[in-house]
Every structure is written in C-alpha cells, then in structure tokens.
Amino acid sequence: MSPKPGATKPAARNTAARAKAQAPRPAVTKEEKVSATTTTAGDAHAGSVPKDVSLKLFRFMKLTRETEDRIERKLYRQGKIVGGCYVGRGQEGITIGCVAALQEKDVIFPSHRDMGAFIMRGMPLVTIFAQYLGRADTPTRGKDGNAHLGDVSLGLINYVSHLADNVPIAAGAALAFKHRGEPRISINFLGEGSTSRGDFYEGLNFAAIHKLPVVYIVNNNQWAYATPVERQMPVKNVADRAPAFNIPGVIVDGNDVEAVYLAAMEAFERARSGGGPTLIECKTFRMTGHSAHDDAGYVPKEQFEIWAKKDPIIRMERRLRERGWIDDKYVGDMDGEIKKSVEEAAEIALGMPLPDGSETLNGVFTTPYRVKDVFPWRQTEEYKSIVIKKEKA
Amino acid sequence: MALSTYISAISQALREEMEADERVYCLGEDIALYGGAFRVTEGFLDQFGEGRMIDTPIAESQIIGTAIGSALMGMRPVAEMQFMDFISCGFDQLTQYAATSRYRWDVPCPIVVRGPSGGGVHGGPFHSQNNEMWFAQTPGLKVVCPGTAYDAKGLMKAAIRDDDPVLYFEHKYLYRRIKEELPTDDYIVPLGKGIVRRPGNTITLVTYAAMQYVALEAAEVLKHDGIELEIIDLRSIAPLDSDLVVESIKKTHKVILLHEDQAFGGISGELSARIAEEAMEYLDGPIRRITPPNTHVPYSPPLEEAFMPNAKDVVYVARELANY
Numbered sequence: 001m002s003p004k005p006g007a008t009k010p011a012a013r014n015t016a017a018r019a020k021a022q023a024p025r026p027a028v029t030k031e032e033k034v035s036a037t038t039t040t041a042g043d044a045h046a047g048s049v050p051k052d053v054s055l056k057l058f059r060f061m062k063l064t065r066e067t068e069d070r071i072e073r074k075l076y077r078q079g080k081i082v083g084g085c086y087v088g089r090g091q092e093g094i095t096i097g098c099v100a101a102l103q104e105k106d107v108i109f110p111s112h113r114d115m116g117a118f119i120m121r122g123m124p125l126v127t128i129f130a131q132y133l134g135r136a137d138t139p140t141r142g143k144d145g146n147a148h149l150g151d152v153s154l155g156l157i158n159y160v161s162h163l164a165d166n167v168p169i170a171a172g173a174a175l176a177f178k179h180r181g182e183p184r185i186s187i188n189f190l191g192e193g194s195t196s197r198g199d200f201y202e203g204l205n206f207a208a209i210h211k212l213p214v215v216y217i218v219n220n221n222q223w224a225y226a227t228p229v230e231r232q233m234p235v236k237n238v239a240d241r242a243p244a245f246n247i248p249g250v251i252v253d254g255n256d257v258e259a260v261y262l263a264a265m266e267a268f269e270r271a272r273s274g275g276g277p278t279l280i281e282c283k284t285f286r287m288t289g290h291s292a293h294d295d296a297g298y299v300p301k302e303q304f305e306i307w308a309k310k311d312p313i314i315r316m317e318r319r320l321r322e323r324g325w326i327d328d329k330y331v332g333d334m335d336g337e338i339k340k341s342v343e344e345a346a347e348i349a350l351g352m353p354l355p356d357g358s359e360t361l362n363g364v365f366t367t368p369y370r371v372k373d374v375f376p377w378r379q380t381e382e383y384k385s386i387v388i389k390k391e392k393a
Numbered sequence: 394m395a396l397s398t399y400i401s402a403i404s405q406a407l408r409e410e411m412e413a414d415e416r417v418y419c420l421g422e423d424i425a426l427y428g429g430a431f432r433v434t435e436g437f438l439d440q441f442g443e444g445r446m447i448d449t450p451i452a453e454s455q456i457i458g459t460a461i462g463s464a465l466m467g468m469r470p471v472a473e474m475q476f477m478d479f480i481s482c483g484f485d486q487l488t489q490y491a492a493t494s495r496y497r498w499d500v501p502c503p504i505v506v507r508g509p510s511g512g513g514v515h516g517g518p519f520h521s522q523n524n525e526m527w528f529a530q531t532p533g534l535k536v537v538c539p540g541t542a543y544d545a546k547g548l549m550k551a552a553i554r555d556d557d558p559v560l561y562f563e564h565k566y567l568y569r570r571i572k573e574e575l576p577t578d579d580y581i582v583p584l585g586k587g588i589v590r591r592p593g594n595t596i597t598l599v600t601y602a603a604m605q606y607v608a609l610e611a612a613e614v615l616k617h618d619g620i621e622l623e624i625i626d627l628r629s630i631a632p633l634d635s636d637l638v639v640e641s642i643k644k645t646h647k648v649i650l651l652h653e654d655q656a657f658g659g660i661s662g663e664l665s666a667r668i669a670e671e672a673m674e675y676l677d678g679p680i681r682r683i684t685p686p687n688t689h690v691p692y693s694p695p696l697e698e699a700f701m702p703n704a705k706d707v708v709y710v711a712r713e714l715a716n717y
Contacts, residue, residue, distance in 0.1 A: 144498070150498050160489050171455070172463040173465060176462070177466065179444050199485075202450070206459060364495065366557050
C-alpha cells in the first residue's frame, strides 16, 4: 500500500531532503568555462596601470603566496602551528590590488584571507610568523593566533572571527574621518559568507545614509566553509545587493590583480571625494579548504582545475612577460629573494620564546587591573609534584 | 542650590564631557532631532550639531559597531540603546569585539553604551529588563548601575573618560523620582567602587540601583526592632567591589543580597561565592538572597508587584536572619 499524502514518516522526509541537498551540483557552470578561456588571455589593462605598480602587485602576490605556503604547508604540517590555520591561496590579487590603491593614512579592516594586507603595509614577516607560532613578542602576545593581527600605526585593524562585525565597525572608522574632515578612507574585506549576516546590511545601510568614506570588498570565493554560494544567497551576485543601499555595486574578476587595482582606485577616489561607499565584488575561488585541516573533499575537483588555470599569479606573470617587463632572470631573482626573506623570518620566529603562562592574566582592561589568579597553588612544590596518570584507552 | 533629577544628572554629565572633549559624540535612535525617547539629549543637537549628535537607523549592532570603529580611530562615542532590552541586538559587537580588543592586541576600545533598564514602570517584558549580568560575565566589559543622581553624573563622566568599554545601565524608575543637590565642580565616581549608603552593625545588605531605596525604606522600619542594616550600594557590577562587602560582613556577620535581576545568574550568586571563599568563618547565619523569581518581567500591575522585591520582603528576611 502506498503511503497517503502527508503520512510520510519524518525519517523518510529527512532522507528525501538530504538526498535533494546532496544531489550533485554542476561541477563547472557554462559561465565558468567561458570566463576561464576568455579572461586568461589578452591584455585588457595594457597601459592602464603604471609599470612600477604592476611589478609591485606581482611581487607582493608572490611574497604573500610564499609566506602563506610556509605557514600552511610547512609550519602547520610540521605541527609547529597549533589550532586552525587559514590562508588565502588563489585570492591574493584581491587584497594586493586593493591595498596598492590606498593612501598612507587609510585604514584596512581585513579578513583571514588577506595576508597580503599585512605584508604590503609593512608588518614584518617575523611578526607574522611569530603570531602564527603563538610567540610572546607579537601584538597579541600570544593571546590570539593566525592573521588576527593588527597595528594601528600601519592602518591595520585586528579582526574577530565574527567577520561581518567589521562592516559597521569600518563604517565607524569612516565616520570618524568624515567628522574630523580628514581625507582618509577605510576599507573592509569580507567573504561572501559574511554578507549573510545582519551586520552586513546594518553597516552598509548606515554607511550609505551618511555617504561615509568606506569601501567594502567582498571576495566571493564561492564557498563558506562547506556551503556553496547558491545555498548562501538567492541572488546571483553579491553586488546585486548594492542597489538596495543606493550605492554602486561593482563586479570584478578577482583573479586579475590589475582589474582589482583599477576598480579599487575608482571606488576609493569616489569615497575620498564624498561620493560614499562602494560594494566591490571580486569573483574568485578558495583554492584551499576552509582551514588547513579541511581537505575540501566537498568541492568538485573540476572547479579546482578550472580555477587553477586562472591563478592570479600565473596570469600576472604571463601578462608581464608579454609586455616585456620581466624575463626568466627577473622572476628567478625575485623568487630567490622572496624565498630567502621568508625562510629567514620563519627561522627567527621559531627561535622566539613562547609567552609565560602569567601573561594570561594581563590586558583585560586598559586601566590597571590584574585578574585574580585562581590557581595560586600552582607555584607550590606540592602542586608540581602531583602526577596524573593517563589510562590507556 | 537647584535640585537635579537622576536623568538630568546624566544629561549634565554628557553635556559637560562633550563640551570638554571634542572627541566625545553621541549616536543612537531618535537622540538628535527628537532628543531621545526619555529626553536625555534634548537640546544637544542645537548645541553640538549633527556631526556630534547622530540619529541612527533601528540597528543596535550597527550603532555599537560604528561606535567601536570610531573609537579605534580616536573618538569617544556614547551610544544610546533606546531601552537596554534592545542591547541584545548588539550583543556580538560588545562581547566579541569591544570586550576583547584590549586583550587581543593592546588597543583600547573606549566606548560607552548607555540606556534605560529596570522595571517598576509597567513596561512589560521588553522594556523592563535588568540584563546587566549578560555583560558582567564577559571579561573586558565594565558594567555600572548608578542608583543616585550624584553617582549617575560621576559614573557617566568616569565611563566616558575610561579607556575600556563601559556599559552604563540607567534605572528608568529613578529618572524623575529622585532629586539631589549636585556639586558644581567637576567630579567623577570611580568605576568598580561600591559605597556604604547607610552604616549599621546588625546585617550587611548589598544592593544596587533602584533596590537601594527599597532597602533604605526597610531600614527605617527595622531600626525600631533594633536591627541596623548596613546598606552597600555596589554602583559597579564589573569590576565588582566585593572587598567592601567582605569588610562589612566581618563587622556584621550576616548578609542579605538584594537585587532586581533574577537570582539565577544574578550578581548575588557571584557575591555569595566570594563571601563563602573569603568570609566563611565570619558568618553567623546563612547568606540570604532577595530577588525576583526566575521569570520575565510581567506587565500587568498585580503581576509586576508580585515579581518585584519590596521593603516588606526585606523587613521579613532581615528579622528572620537577625533572629538566626
């Protein structure tokens, strides 16, 4: 007897729902195929970006890649970096293209895929490695890890894991600039995943009402951890949301660093001259798992293959060679210099001391205040002599 | 000298700090053109202009987030929550971002988030909450709950000048019910310091905000029984001045903890633990708590009356404890 409508058991319904959810999604859309073949060829920006800028973009992308490779593929895999480990492989062009378009006093609210911002702004590589390694002499003193870093003097604002928090916060920084009549802007990098949160809408709304000098750059890498973009949003593009705030929404090929740079220059100038915020969506792809522990087995292999061909560094190198601006020697020398500086910085950081446990109690408040030590007995010989035997499972 | 209400003391503090420090500005819902739902910032728009009096959309997370961003860039924002009940919409910005900033990277986040809390005005479940403990539990946030006009002014000034994020819980029942003479000189009330509101030697009664008037009322009855309450107004919930409480208990040997927040997770729980840890041998009776039941704040007058601790409760419990 076939079940009556509505008489389906909950378990069966769940199974059906799961089957639907897990139905194979197209590995590669038609558009991706087209763009993979069209955007990697030609030189659309020849003459638009000065040579020195283009070479700088290239170099910083490479330096960022090498730094993050050292972090994720060496130090993390060697067990020297504990906890989660996030990198922005494949997305370097977005950060570098935007940061290169900034002026000195501007401030950056980065995300965990924006290592390039720290490097380009002059945060020493040693500090970056030391931070990942939980060392004492870092801006966080070992209290936070990964690129949860910042230095106000470099215009780099430390972020929290709740990334969309930065949307109204970056607006707040811009509000301060506008209020004081300073010609500064703030920029905020976020992923398409962050655009699902209410703070994204609240922040953009406020920034748009007051025409604040802030630019939001969304790296749409198509995956929020294991959730594909079509399960995150009902619109095709993040930029489609801009009209709701009556601000420009711009879509850029995020793997073309010069395209990003040019889009950023335009948006930053608009923000600086009182034209208000812009929402820039950079189409890209997360060429890693969410974190180093994640093999991204849920991402169709073909997507990685397609996007590997669109790698921002490879594309830029080909383009610069075609323009005759670099050759084998240039690239070889640069690679050697980058490798050496990364290697040296990592070695120095590995030799730096870990923080003392007592550091845990410091820094909760700015005014003199030390948290009560709840383990005063830990300094006693009696405590130190206690041995806890772990039973074998 | 003119008398100042509690709410006028808050306005005075804000105005004086804005006059003294260009970095101080206010943002919130209906605060500029309208002057605030309770008129705390009435007239401020004319005096300070719209650059420093910012009306925001109804978006608490944005209000607090924007305050944070501007504070990181050197401003001193005072954000109003129209009712402290609505602060839940900005919870993430406060507990995750503002609270951790100093600890994470040594960068202070000097914001003040202020607004009316508390019951007794038939505001119902969403306009009466005492939700200070949601934040007191988070390291890095300072939480103050002034109970007098003097403290309201002094704590506001201290909060604005402090480099850490401060949550300033006004008690709306007190807004226009109490009036005091205030000093004409500039003064602050230090954050994290309680005060003995009424000296006594029979029982220590620890409270804060509006409940201290309930305690004072009860003390006037109890003194005829020979019971002298020593009433401590905590003023700040975080940091918590438990030393003052412990010192008083060493003298009285008995303690009642009274507040308008519920018992479960209320500050009386933490205080009880500290008293047990630090003054156990001084106690001659059980630690007693007087708080509302663990329910929401009801609307209808008989219900809110049934909910709220009153002076008779204090008299009853104090007599019982005195005879213990």
